[in-house]
Amino acid sequence: MTQRRLLVTSALPYANGHIHIGHLVEYLQTDIWVRFQKLRGHDCRYMCADDTHGTAIMIRARQEGRSEAELIAQMQAAHEQDFADFQIQFDNYGSTHSPENKSLCAEIWQAIRQAGLVKEKDVEQLFDAEVGAFLADRFVRGTCPKCGAADQPGDNCSVCGHHYSPVELVDPKSTLSGTTPEIRTAKHLFIELEQLHDFLSQWTQSGQHLQPEIANYLQGHFLGEPLRDWDISRPAPYFGFEIPDSQGNYWYVWFDAPIGYMASTKQWCDRQGENFDDWWKSADCEIHHFIGKDITYFHTLFWPGMLKTADYSLPTKIHVHGFLTVDGEKMSKSKGTFVNARTYLNHLDPSYLRYFYASKLTARVDDLDLSLEEFVTKVNSDLVGKVVNLASRSAKFVAQTGLSAEYPDDGGLFEQAAAAGDEIADAYEACDYNRAMRQIMALADRANRYVEENRPWELRKDPQQAERLQAVCSVTLNLFRQLAIYLAPVLPRLAAQTGELLGTPLTHWKQSQQPLVGTPVAKFKHLLRRVEAKDVQAMINESKAPGEAASATASPTPLEAEPLAEECTFDDFQKVDLRVARIIAAEQVPDARKLLKLQLSLGGDVTRQVFAGIKAAYQPEDLVGRLVVCAANLAPRKMKFGVSEGMVVASGPGGKEIFLLSPDEGAQPGQRVH
Numbered sequence: 001m002t003q004r005r006l007l008v009t010s011a012l013p014y015a016n017g018h019i020h021i022g023h024l025v026e027y028l029q030t031d032i033w034v035r036f037q038k039l040r041g042h043d044c045r046y047m048c049a050d051d052t053h054g055t056a057i058m059i060r061a062r063q064e065g066r067s068e069a070e071l072i073a074q075m076q077a078a079h080e081q082d083f084a085d086f087q088i089q090f091d092n093y094g095s096t097h098s099p100e101n102k103s104l105c106a107e108i109w110q111a112i113r114q115a116g117l118v119k120e121k122d123v124e125q126l127f128d129a130e131v132g133a134f135l136a137d138r139f140v141r142g143t144c145p146k147c148g149a150a151d152q153p154g155d156n157c158s159v160c161g162h163h164y165s166p167v168e169l170v171d172p173k174s175t176l177s178g179t180t181p182e183i184r185t186a187k188h189l190f191i192e193l194e195q196l197h198d199f200l201s202q203w204t205q206s207g208q209h210l211q212p213e214i215a216n217y218l219q220g221h222f223l224g225e226p227l228r229d230w231d232i233s234r235p236a237p238y239f240g241f242e243i244p245d246s247q248g249n250y251w252y253v254w255f256d257a258p259i260g261y262m263a264s265t266k267q268w269c270d271r272q273g274e275n276f277d278d279w280w281k282s283a284d285c286e287i288h289h290f291i292g293k294d295i296t297y298f299h300t301l302f303w304p305g306m307l308k309t310a311d312y313s314l315p316t317k318i319h320v321h322g323f324l325t326v327d328g329e330k331m332s333k334s335k336g337t338f339v340n341a342r343t344y345l346n347h348l349d350p351s352y353l354r355y356f357y358a359s360k361l362t363a364r365v366d367d368l369d370l371s372l373e374e375f376v377t378k379v380n381s382d383l384v385g386k387v388v389n390l391a392s393r394s395a396k397f398v399a400q401t402g403l404s405a406e407y408p409d410d411g412g413l414f415e416q417a418a419a420a421g422d423e424i425a426d427a428y429e430a431c432d433y434n435r436a437m438r439q440i441m442a443l444a445d446r447a448n449r450y451v452e453e454n455r456p457w458e459l460r461k462d463p464q465q466a467e468r469l470q471a472v473c474s475v476t477l478n479l480f481r482q483l484a485i486y487l488a489p490v491l492p493r494l495a496a497q498t499g500e501l502l503g504t505p506l507t508h509w510k511q512s513q514q515p516l517v518g519t520p521v522a523k524f525k526h527l528l529r530r531v532e533a534k535d536v537q538a539m540i541n542e543s544k545a546p547g548e549a550a551s552a553t554a555s556p557t558p559l560e561a562e563p564l565a566e567e568c569t570f571d572d573f574q575k576v577d578l579r580v581a582r583i584i585a586a587e588q589v590p591d592a593r594k595l596l597k598l599q600l601s602l603g604g605d606v607t608r609q610v611f612a613g614i615k616a617a618y619q620p621e622d623l624v625g626r627l628v629v630c631a632a633n634l635a636p637r638k639m640k641f642g643v644s645e646g647m648v649v650a651s652g653p654g655g656k657e658i659f660l661l662s663p664d665e666g667a668q669p670g671q672r673v674h
């Protein structure tokens with residue numbers, strides 16, 4: 001395989017707000033692709049930066065009484081922490097407010113001037129005299145000039161759909177001060193994109209750089225008629241870079257934002273001693289941009305036009321994705337589905353979302369739905385039930401012996417899964433992660449069948465079978481490791497844990513083609529916990545009411561709320577017979593406010609029916625199959641709904657705050673808790 005050189009970017013997050021789970025679709029999609037390329041041995045670099053300029057930042061900084069520099073520095077630190085905690089790994093993370101960006105903007109601007117693409121026009125714009133700023137469209141509201149609907153935004157009417165310029169609004173009001181803005185005329189600079197029409201038609205329609213639906217959209221909406229001039233400047237006051245040959249005018253934020261991709265690369269090159277032109281002016285380097293569909297226009301028309309004029313490499317491919325919906329609807333603050341990255345991290349493991357998005361992402365521009373119920377089921381059934389399970393059911397049995405010295409006969413399983421590697425790689429390459437995940441899970445199913453058929457937990461009871469046990473576990477762990485390699489772009493932490501468990505870090509895709517033999521197996525550590533529906537609910541609750549979590553700190557600690565009980569003797573303690581039990585059935589009790597009806601197995605055919613007051617904290621379907629601790633010798637109690645033959649042990653004050661105790665992996669139903 002020849003080594004490719006790839007430069008990859010995600011759209012730059014705006015410094016006006018925090019990263020949320022909608023943004024993460026793109027950063028996770030890109031990070032997975034980059035990690036995949038690196039794992040394949042390619043020289044792939046991931047560049048990003050904060051997008052910092054524009055009226056919105058200027059206004060916000062004023063409202064908060066601080067400098068723009070302070071605002072964007074603080075926001076950038078928060079963005080970088082969120083990305084790091086989601087295991088999104090950039091080679092460089094810069095800022096559009098950097099000296100590198102300023103000088104690249106000037107260079108590209110000069111080339112555009114020299115090509116004769118710039119012209120000046122007078123523009124009428126609304127000016128808020130009280131705030132002292134020209135108003136971007138979204139800072140104006142007024143009455144629609146066409147249908148007369150009141151309180152409409154500055155660019156188009158939400159009632160009749162009419163597009164207009166903010167100066168056409170009847171009775172406009174500034175949303176910043178509430179005053180009526182005045183119309184002021186100012187000189188703006190425009191780029192005549194129409195001069196590049198032939199080039200852009202050819203480039204967008206070549207079938208090589210864009211998804212077909214994007215190429216068709218551009219042809220149908222823009223390229224069928226003359227391209228409009230692009231208004232590239234804003235008069236002072238504006239937070240951005242002043243245009244060197246046009247005093248008092250600033251580049252519009254959308255001019256300097258994509259140049260930020262280059263500026264970030266420049267920072268990385270300077271730090272690494274790399275040559276910038278090898279990345280942005282070399283035919284040997286592929287350039288891949290990942291973007292959302294809302295910014296297609298900027299990236300597929302303006303941006304290639306700018307690069308072409310300034311004699312830089314054109315994008316090899318622009319990968320456009322759709323929007324995130326939650327439970328089939330737009331993210332909503334009132335429903336608590338507008339979830340910030342940090343809020344998610346307060347409750348859930350980032351691996352879950354990395355895997356869930358991967359399982360949904362395809363090469364198409366479709367929207368992606370995060371169904372919260374499916375999220376829980378899919379992660380638990382695929383990652384915990386099919387993947388991690390393989391290691392937890394075998395690793396501890398070979399901790400003493402290590403893996404077999406020769407790879408045992410597995411009926412061709414390892415070889416088949418190795419042969420599937422090329423197809424899985426093709427799916428990753430095409431950004432069809434959904435297909436890759438389905439192929440990987442099909443392999444996981446086969447591996448699990450092998451474990452079920454060979455039952456290592458039974459083999460280990462018979463010393464005569466020691467060799468066979470080692471063979472079965474060696475196969476299982478090798479199949480597990482193969483899956484961990486295929487999943488490494490999506491689940492980097494699992495890959496690292498697998499490397500530690502088996503003594504060799506997972507660093508290259510080709511490690512999936514060769515089984516490990518004769519190596520020691522480290523002590524098994526827990527790899528991934530199940531998703532609990534109540535944690536998802538807690539995340540939604542926190543998203544509904546930010547600040548509520550903070551006020552909870554004033555409430556008493558658990559120990560203060562429920563002080564220690566009186567001392568008891570060991571014999572007193574021994575009277576309560578606590579047993580490990582498996583929940584084999586769980587159902588709602590109609591009419592009961594707090595109760596769920598549970599069937600517990602104590603092993604063999606010994607069962608207990610228990611009514612537990614955990615209805616607000618657990619869904620019955622999430623409970624079936626899990627182990628709990630049960631007080632098994634309590635006198636049966638007749639309740640309104642039936643007889644309760646014991647208790648499941650839990651902590652917490654009640655309501656949604658109830659936490660069942662779980663024995664560690666390996667405990668058997670019926671074992672006594674001492």
Ligand SMILES: [Zn+2]
Binds near residue numbers: 144145157161162
């Ligand atoms: Zn209207």
